[in-house]
Amino acid sequence: MTSPQISSSHVSLLQDHACLVVHGPDRPGLAAVITSWVAKNNGNIMSLDQFSDDPEGGAFFQRIVFRRPGLARDLPELQADIAGTFEPYGLQAQLTDRSVPKRMAVLASTSDHCVLELLWRHRRGELPVTIPMVISNHTNTADDVRSFGVPFVHVPSQGPDKSKAEAQLLELLAGNVDFVVLARYMQILSDDFLEKLGVPVINIHHSFLPAFIGAAPYRKAKERGVKLIGATSHYVTKDLDEGPIIEQDVARVTHAMSAADLQARGAYVERAVLSRAVQWHAEDRVIRHGNQTIVF
Numbered sequence: 001m002t003s004p005q006i007s008s009s010h011v012s013l014l015q016d017h018a019c020l021v022v023h024g025p026d027r028p029g030l031a032a033v034i035t036s037w038v039a040k041n042n043g044n045i046m047s048l049d050q051f052s053d054d055p056e057g058g059a060f061f062q063r064i065v066f067r068r069p070g071l072a073r074d075l076p077e078l079q080a081d082i083a084g085t086f087e088p089y090g091l092q093a094q095l096t097d098r099s100v101p102k103r104m105a106v107l108a109s110t111s112d113h114c115v116l117e118l119l120w121r122h123r124r125g126e127l128p129v130t131i132p133m134v135i136s137n138h139t140n141t142a143d144d145v146r147s148f149g150v151p152f153v154h155v156p157s158q159g160p161d162k163s164k165a166e167a168q169l170l171e172l173l174a175g176n177v178d179f180v181v182l183a184r185y186m187q188i189l190s191d192d193f194l195e196k197l198g199v200p201v202i203n204i205h206h207s208f209l210p211a212f213i214g215a216a217p218y219r220k221a222k223e224r225g226v227k228l229i230g231a232t233s234h235y236v237t238k239d240l241d242e243g244p245i246i247e248q249d250v251a252r253v254t255h256a257m258s259a260a261d262l263q264a265r266g267a268y269v270e271r272a273v274l275s276r277a278v279q280w281h282a283e284d285r286v287i288r289h290g291n292q293t294i295v296f
Contacts (some may be wrong), residue, residue: 006155013128016071017098018043018078019063020283023294024091026052026060035040036061037085041078043068049296056238061202063288063296065098072097094284102178102282104129107185108136114204115141117271118278119148127275128282132176135169137187157187166193173197181278182236183272184221191238201236202208202281204274207248222259229262231270233277235288244293246277246286 022034029126031050038045049253050062068074075097082093104127108115115134121127134145137157145152145264153172157165166189172181182203194201207230212220221229230250237243249272251265280286280295287294 013099013100013101014067016069017046017065017067018071018075019065019096019098020082020093021063021284021287022086022091023061023287023289024086024089026055026058027089029088029198030091031062033085033089034064037082038064038066041068041081051294051296059289061289061294061296063285063287072099093136098128098285101128101130103277104131104282105173105177106131106134106183107187108134108141108182109186110138110140111184111186111267112141112144113267113271114274116144117183117275118183119150120147121275121279123148127279129278133172135172135186137165162187162190164234166190169193170196173199175257181274181282182254183274188234194236194238200281202246202274202277203236203241203243204231204233204270204277205241206230206270207232207250216259218263219259222257222262225255226262227253229266229269231266231273231275232248235293242291244288244291246280246293246295247273249273266272269292 020034020038035045043158045064045066047065048062050060052058052060056100073097079095082095086093106115106118119131122129122131131150133151133153135153135155137153137155142152142154155165155168170193177199179200179202180197182201184204189201206217208217208221228250230248232245233247234245235239235243249269251269253262253265
């Protein structure tokens with residue numbers, strides 16, 4: 001298995017390139033079955049990553065990128081053929097056209113560092129996505145977001161009853177996006193909202209959880225005398241901050257740094273971690289397996 005690609009250059013959306021992601025119970029010969037299907041359908045494999053967590057009754061994971069002339073035209077036929085080929089082996093498979101960027105909506109609150117990082121990386125061509133909208137429960141980032149040519153929508157969310165705000169969010173998002181990113185969106189999403197939304201949601205938070213849960217985590221970390229700070233990006237589930245982890249990173253800190261210094265360094269780590277998680281998800285590099293992820 002190779003390490004995920006951490007790119008700081010332009011991400012290509014390649015015509016006639018497909019990404020095939022397959023996972024299921026491991027057994028002898030699966031790699032041959034999958035690559036034979038690619039060859040049978042005139043595909044030329046460009047890259048292949050696979051992993052088995054246990055060759056004796058474990059789980060198998062594979063990601064293949066291949067070139068196939070006329071892919072966009074024949075994609076529905078190829079997707080239909082996948083089921084008949086792989087289901088007898090108990091495998092789940094997803095085939096996507098790499099020339100089609102995923103639609104990513106961003107939810108934010110008052111902190112701007114994560115949302116602006118995503119918009120900047122998108123403008124540089126580093127994220128293979130489109131951004132149809134940024135939604136926030138505050139308006140302080142509106143001008144900055146619009147300067148990137150991205151629509152900004154204000155959806156207030158105050159008080160214990162979030163049903164009105166969530167109804168507005170669903171009206172904007174449902175059926176219009178492929179995934180949602182919480183770029184320091186400081187609101188808890190209900191189980192009902194997540195179920196109705198029906199697409200993956202990616203979150204970012206400081207890695208002090210649960211030791212420094214609640215308000216002012218960097219002040220609490222300073223008081224505790226921590227030597228490392230970090231950030232975690234994960235998929236959102238009904239269990240708050242307990243979803244499958246996509247990416248994490250840390251930075252060393254010292255006794256000489258103030259709480260504001262810790263917060264500034266933490267914001268830097270948060271931006272980097274979230275950007276990598278978004279890129280890997282958009283490139284179909286992340287396979288969810290229970291409450292874990294396999295990241296190719």
